[in-house]
Amino acid sequence: MPKKRLLARLAGETEGRPPVWLMRQAGRYLPEYREVRAQAGGFLDLCYTPELAVEVTLQPIRRFGFDASILFSDILVVPHALGADLRFVEGEGPRLEPLRSRKDLERLDATRLHTHLEPVYETVRRLRRALPGEVTLIGFAGAPWTLAAYMVEGGGSRDYAVARAFARQERGLFQELIDLLTDCVIDYLDAQARAGAEALQIFDSWAGVLSPGEQRRWCLEPARRIVAALRERHPHVPVLLFPRGVGPGYATFAAESGCQALSLDTSLPMEWAAREVGHGTRLCLQGNLDPVALLGPERDMLDEAAAIVHAARGRPLIFNLGHGVLQQTAPERVGALVRYLQSLPG
Numbered sequence: 001m002p003k004k005r006l007l008a009r010l011a012g013e014t015e016g017r018p019p020v021w022l023m024r025q026a027g028r029y030l031p032e033y034r035e036v037r038a039q040a041g042g043f044l045d046l047c048y049t050p051e052l053a054v055e056v057t058l059q060p061i062r063r064f065g066f067d068a069s070i071l072f073s074d075i076l077v078v079p080h081a082l083g084a085d086l087r088f089v090e091g092e093g094p095r096l097e098p099l100r101s102r103k104d105l106e107r108l109d110a111t112r113l114h115t116h117l118e119p120v121y122e123t124v125r126r127l128r129r130a131l132p133g134e135v136t137l138i139g140f141a142g143a144p145w146t147l148a149a150y151m152v153e154g155g156g157s158r159d160y161a162v163a164r165a166f167a168r169q170e171r172g173l174f175q176e177l178i179d180l181l182t183d184c185v186i187d188y189l190d191a192q193a194r195a196g197a198e199a200l201q202i203f204d205s206w207a208g209v210l211s212p213g214e215q216r217r218w219c220l221e222p223a224r225r226i227v228a229a230l231r232e233r234h235p236h237v238p239v240l241l242f243p244r245g246v247g248p249g250y251a252t253f254a255a256e257s258g259c260q261a262l263s264l265d266t267s268l269p270m271e272w273a274a275r276e277v278g279h280g281t282r283l284c285l286q287g288n289l290d291p292v293a294l295l296g297p298e299r300d301m302l303d304e305a306a307a308i309v310h311a312a313r314g315r316p317l318i319f320n321l322g323h324g325v326l327q328q329t330a331p332e333r334v335g336a337l338v339r340y341l342q343s344l345p346g
Contacts, residue, residue: 006068006136009316010238012282016346018317019067024324025060043088053123068136075142081116082108098154121195128196139197143204144181145218182222186229193234201240208245227258254278264288266322270311284316
């Protein structure tokens with residue numbers, strides 16, 4: 001089998017050029033994605049139709065030759081599988097029936113999880129067969145706090161004030177929700193690994209809205225449980241964690257979560273992260289070019305990418321963005337970034 005650069009980095013290797021993939025590398029900035037999205041009808045239909053989900057996952061691999069491919073799906077398929085009423089509103093994002101009581105919690109049914117998500121597992125199986133041998137297949141899930149925040153809030157929010165207040169006012173009930181979601185995320189990622197995912201990323205997109213103490217309770221502790229369970233079941237499948245927005249808390253996540261890589265958001269200088277986040281360990285850093293850099297002059301984008309690579313020298317690095325590719329990004333700009341990174345020595 002060809003060498004998989006991304007897996008080597010996750011194992012602690014530092015030699016040669018860093019592997020590259022981008023969050024939301026399959027998406028609306030690609031005209032070929034928009035064609036398939038229109039064919040699918042609804043967004044969830046695209047996520048649950050293996051033939052179409054495989055196609056959009058492969059599109060950026062064909063076009064750009066990334067070193068990794070991430071399963072095309074959505075973090076909210078887990079609440080949906082539990083019975084949450086989920087819909088995607090064009091131009092507004094996800095909408096859910098808010099979870100605000102024990103009765104709402106008791107409506108959730110974890111026995112539905114694998115039956116509902118079988119199309120996702122089939123997508124993983126097909127991708128493992130279809131991807132080039134040197135490309136790593138990444139599976140993923142949303143973290144319990146981020147999923148719970150959407151469920152309690154009823155959709156997206158700038159600060160998730162309703163969810164944060166609920167977590168304080170109904171702490172016992174919220175803990176039960178977090179525990180349920182933690183168990184489900186473990187089982188969901190376990191099933192993806194059994195279907196062929198070679199690495200697993202956990203997205204805690206809204207960790208940054210919490211105070212440090214809340215981050216520990218609702219983000220770090222569940223992450224530690226998930227990583228430990230997955231390492232026990234799949235010791236050779238590395239776990240990447242993205243606790244977006246936690247700032248200096250990244251050092252704590254590095255020390256205590258047990259993950260093999262931390263994905264950095266755009267607020268952290270790579271120089272600081274290379275020095276303070278898991279320094280002296282084999283922990284891999286992932287990131288963290290600002291997605292907006294892909295909208296500006298190409299020379300500036302490449303200079304910023306070079307600075308990230310230079311700052312992380314001596315540390316295992318997977319090059320990525322600090323968040324997902326923006327819809328208005330020109331595909332040619334992504335191509336230029338990938339060509340530059342793949343032209344580096346090694």
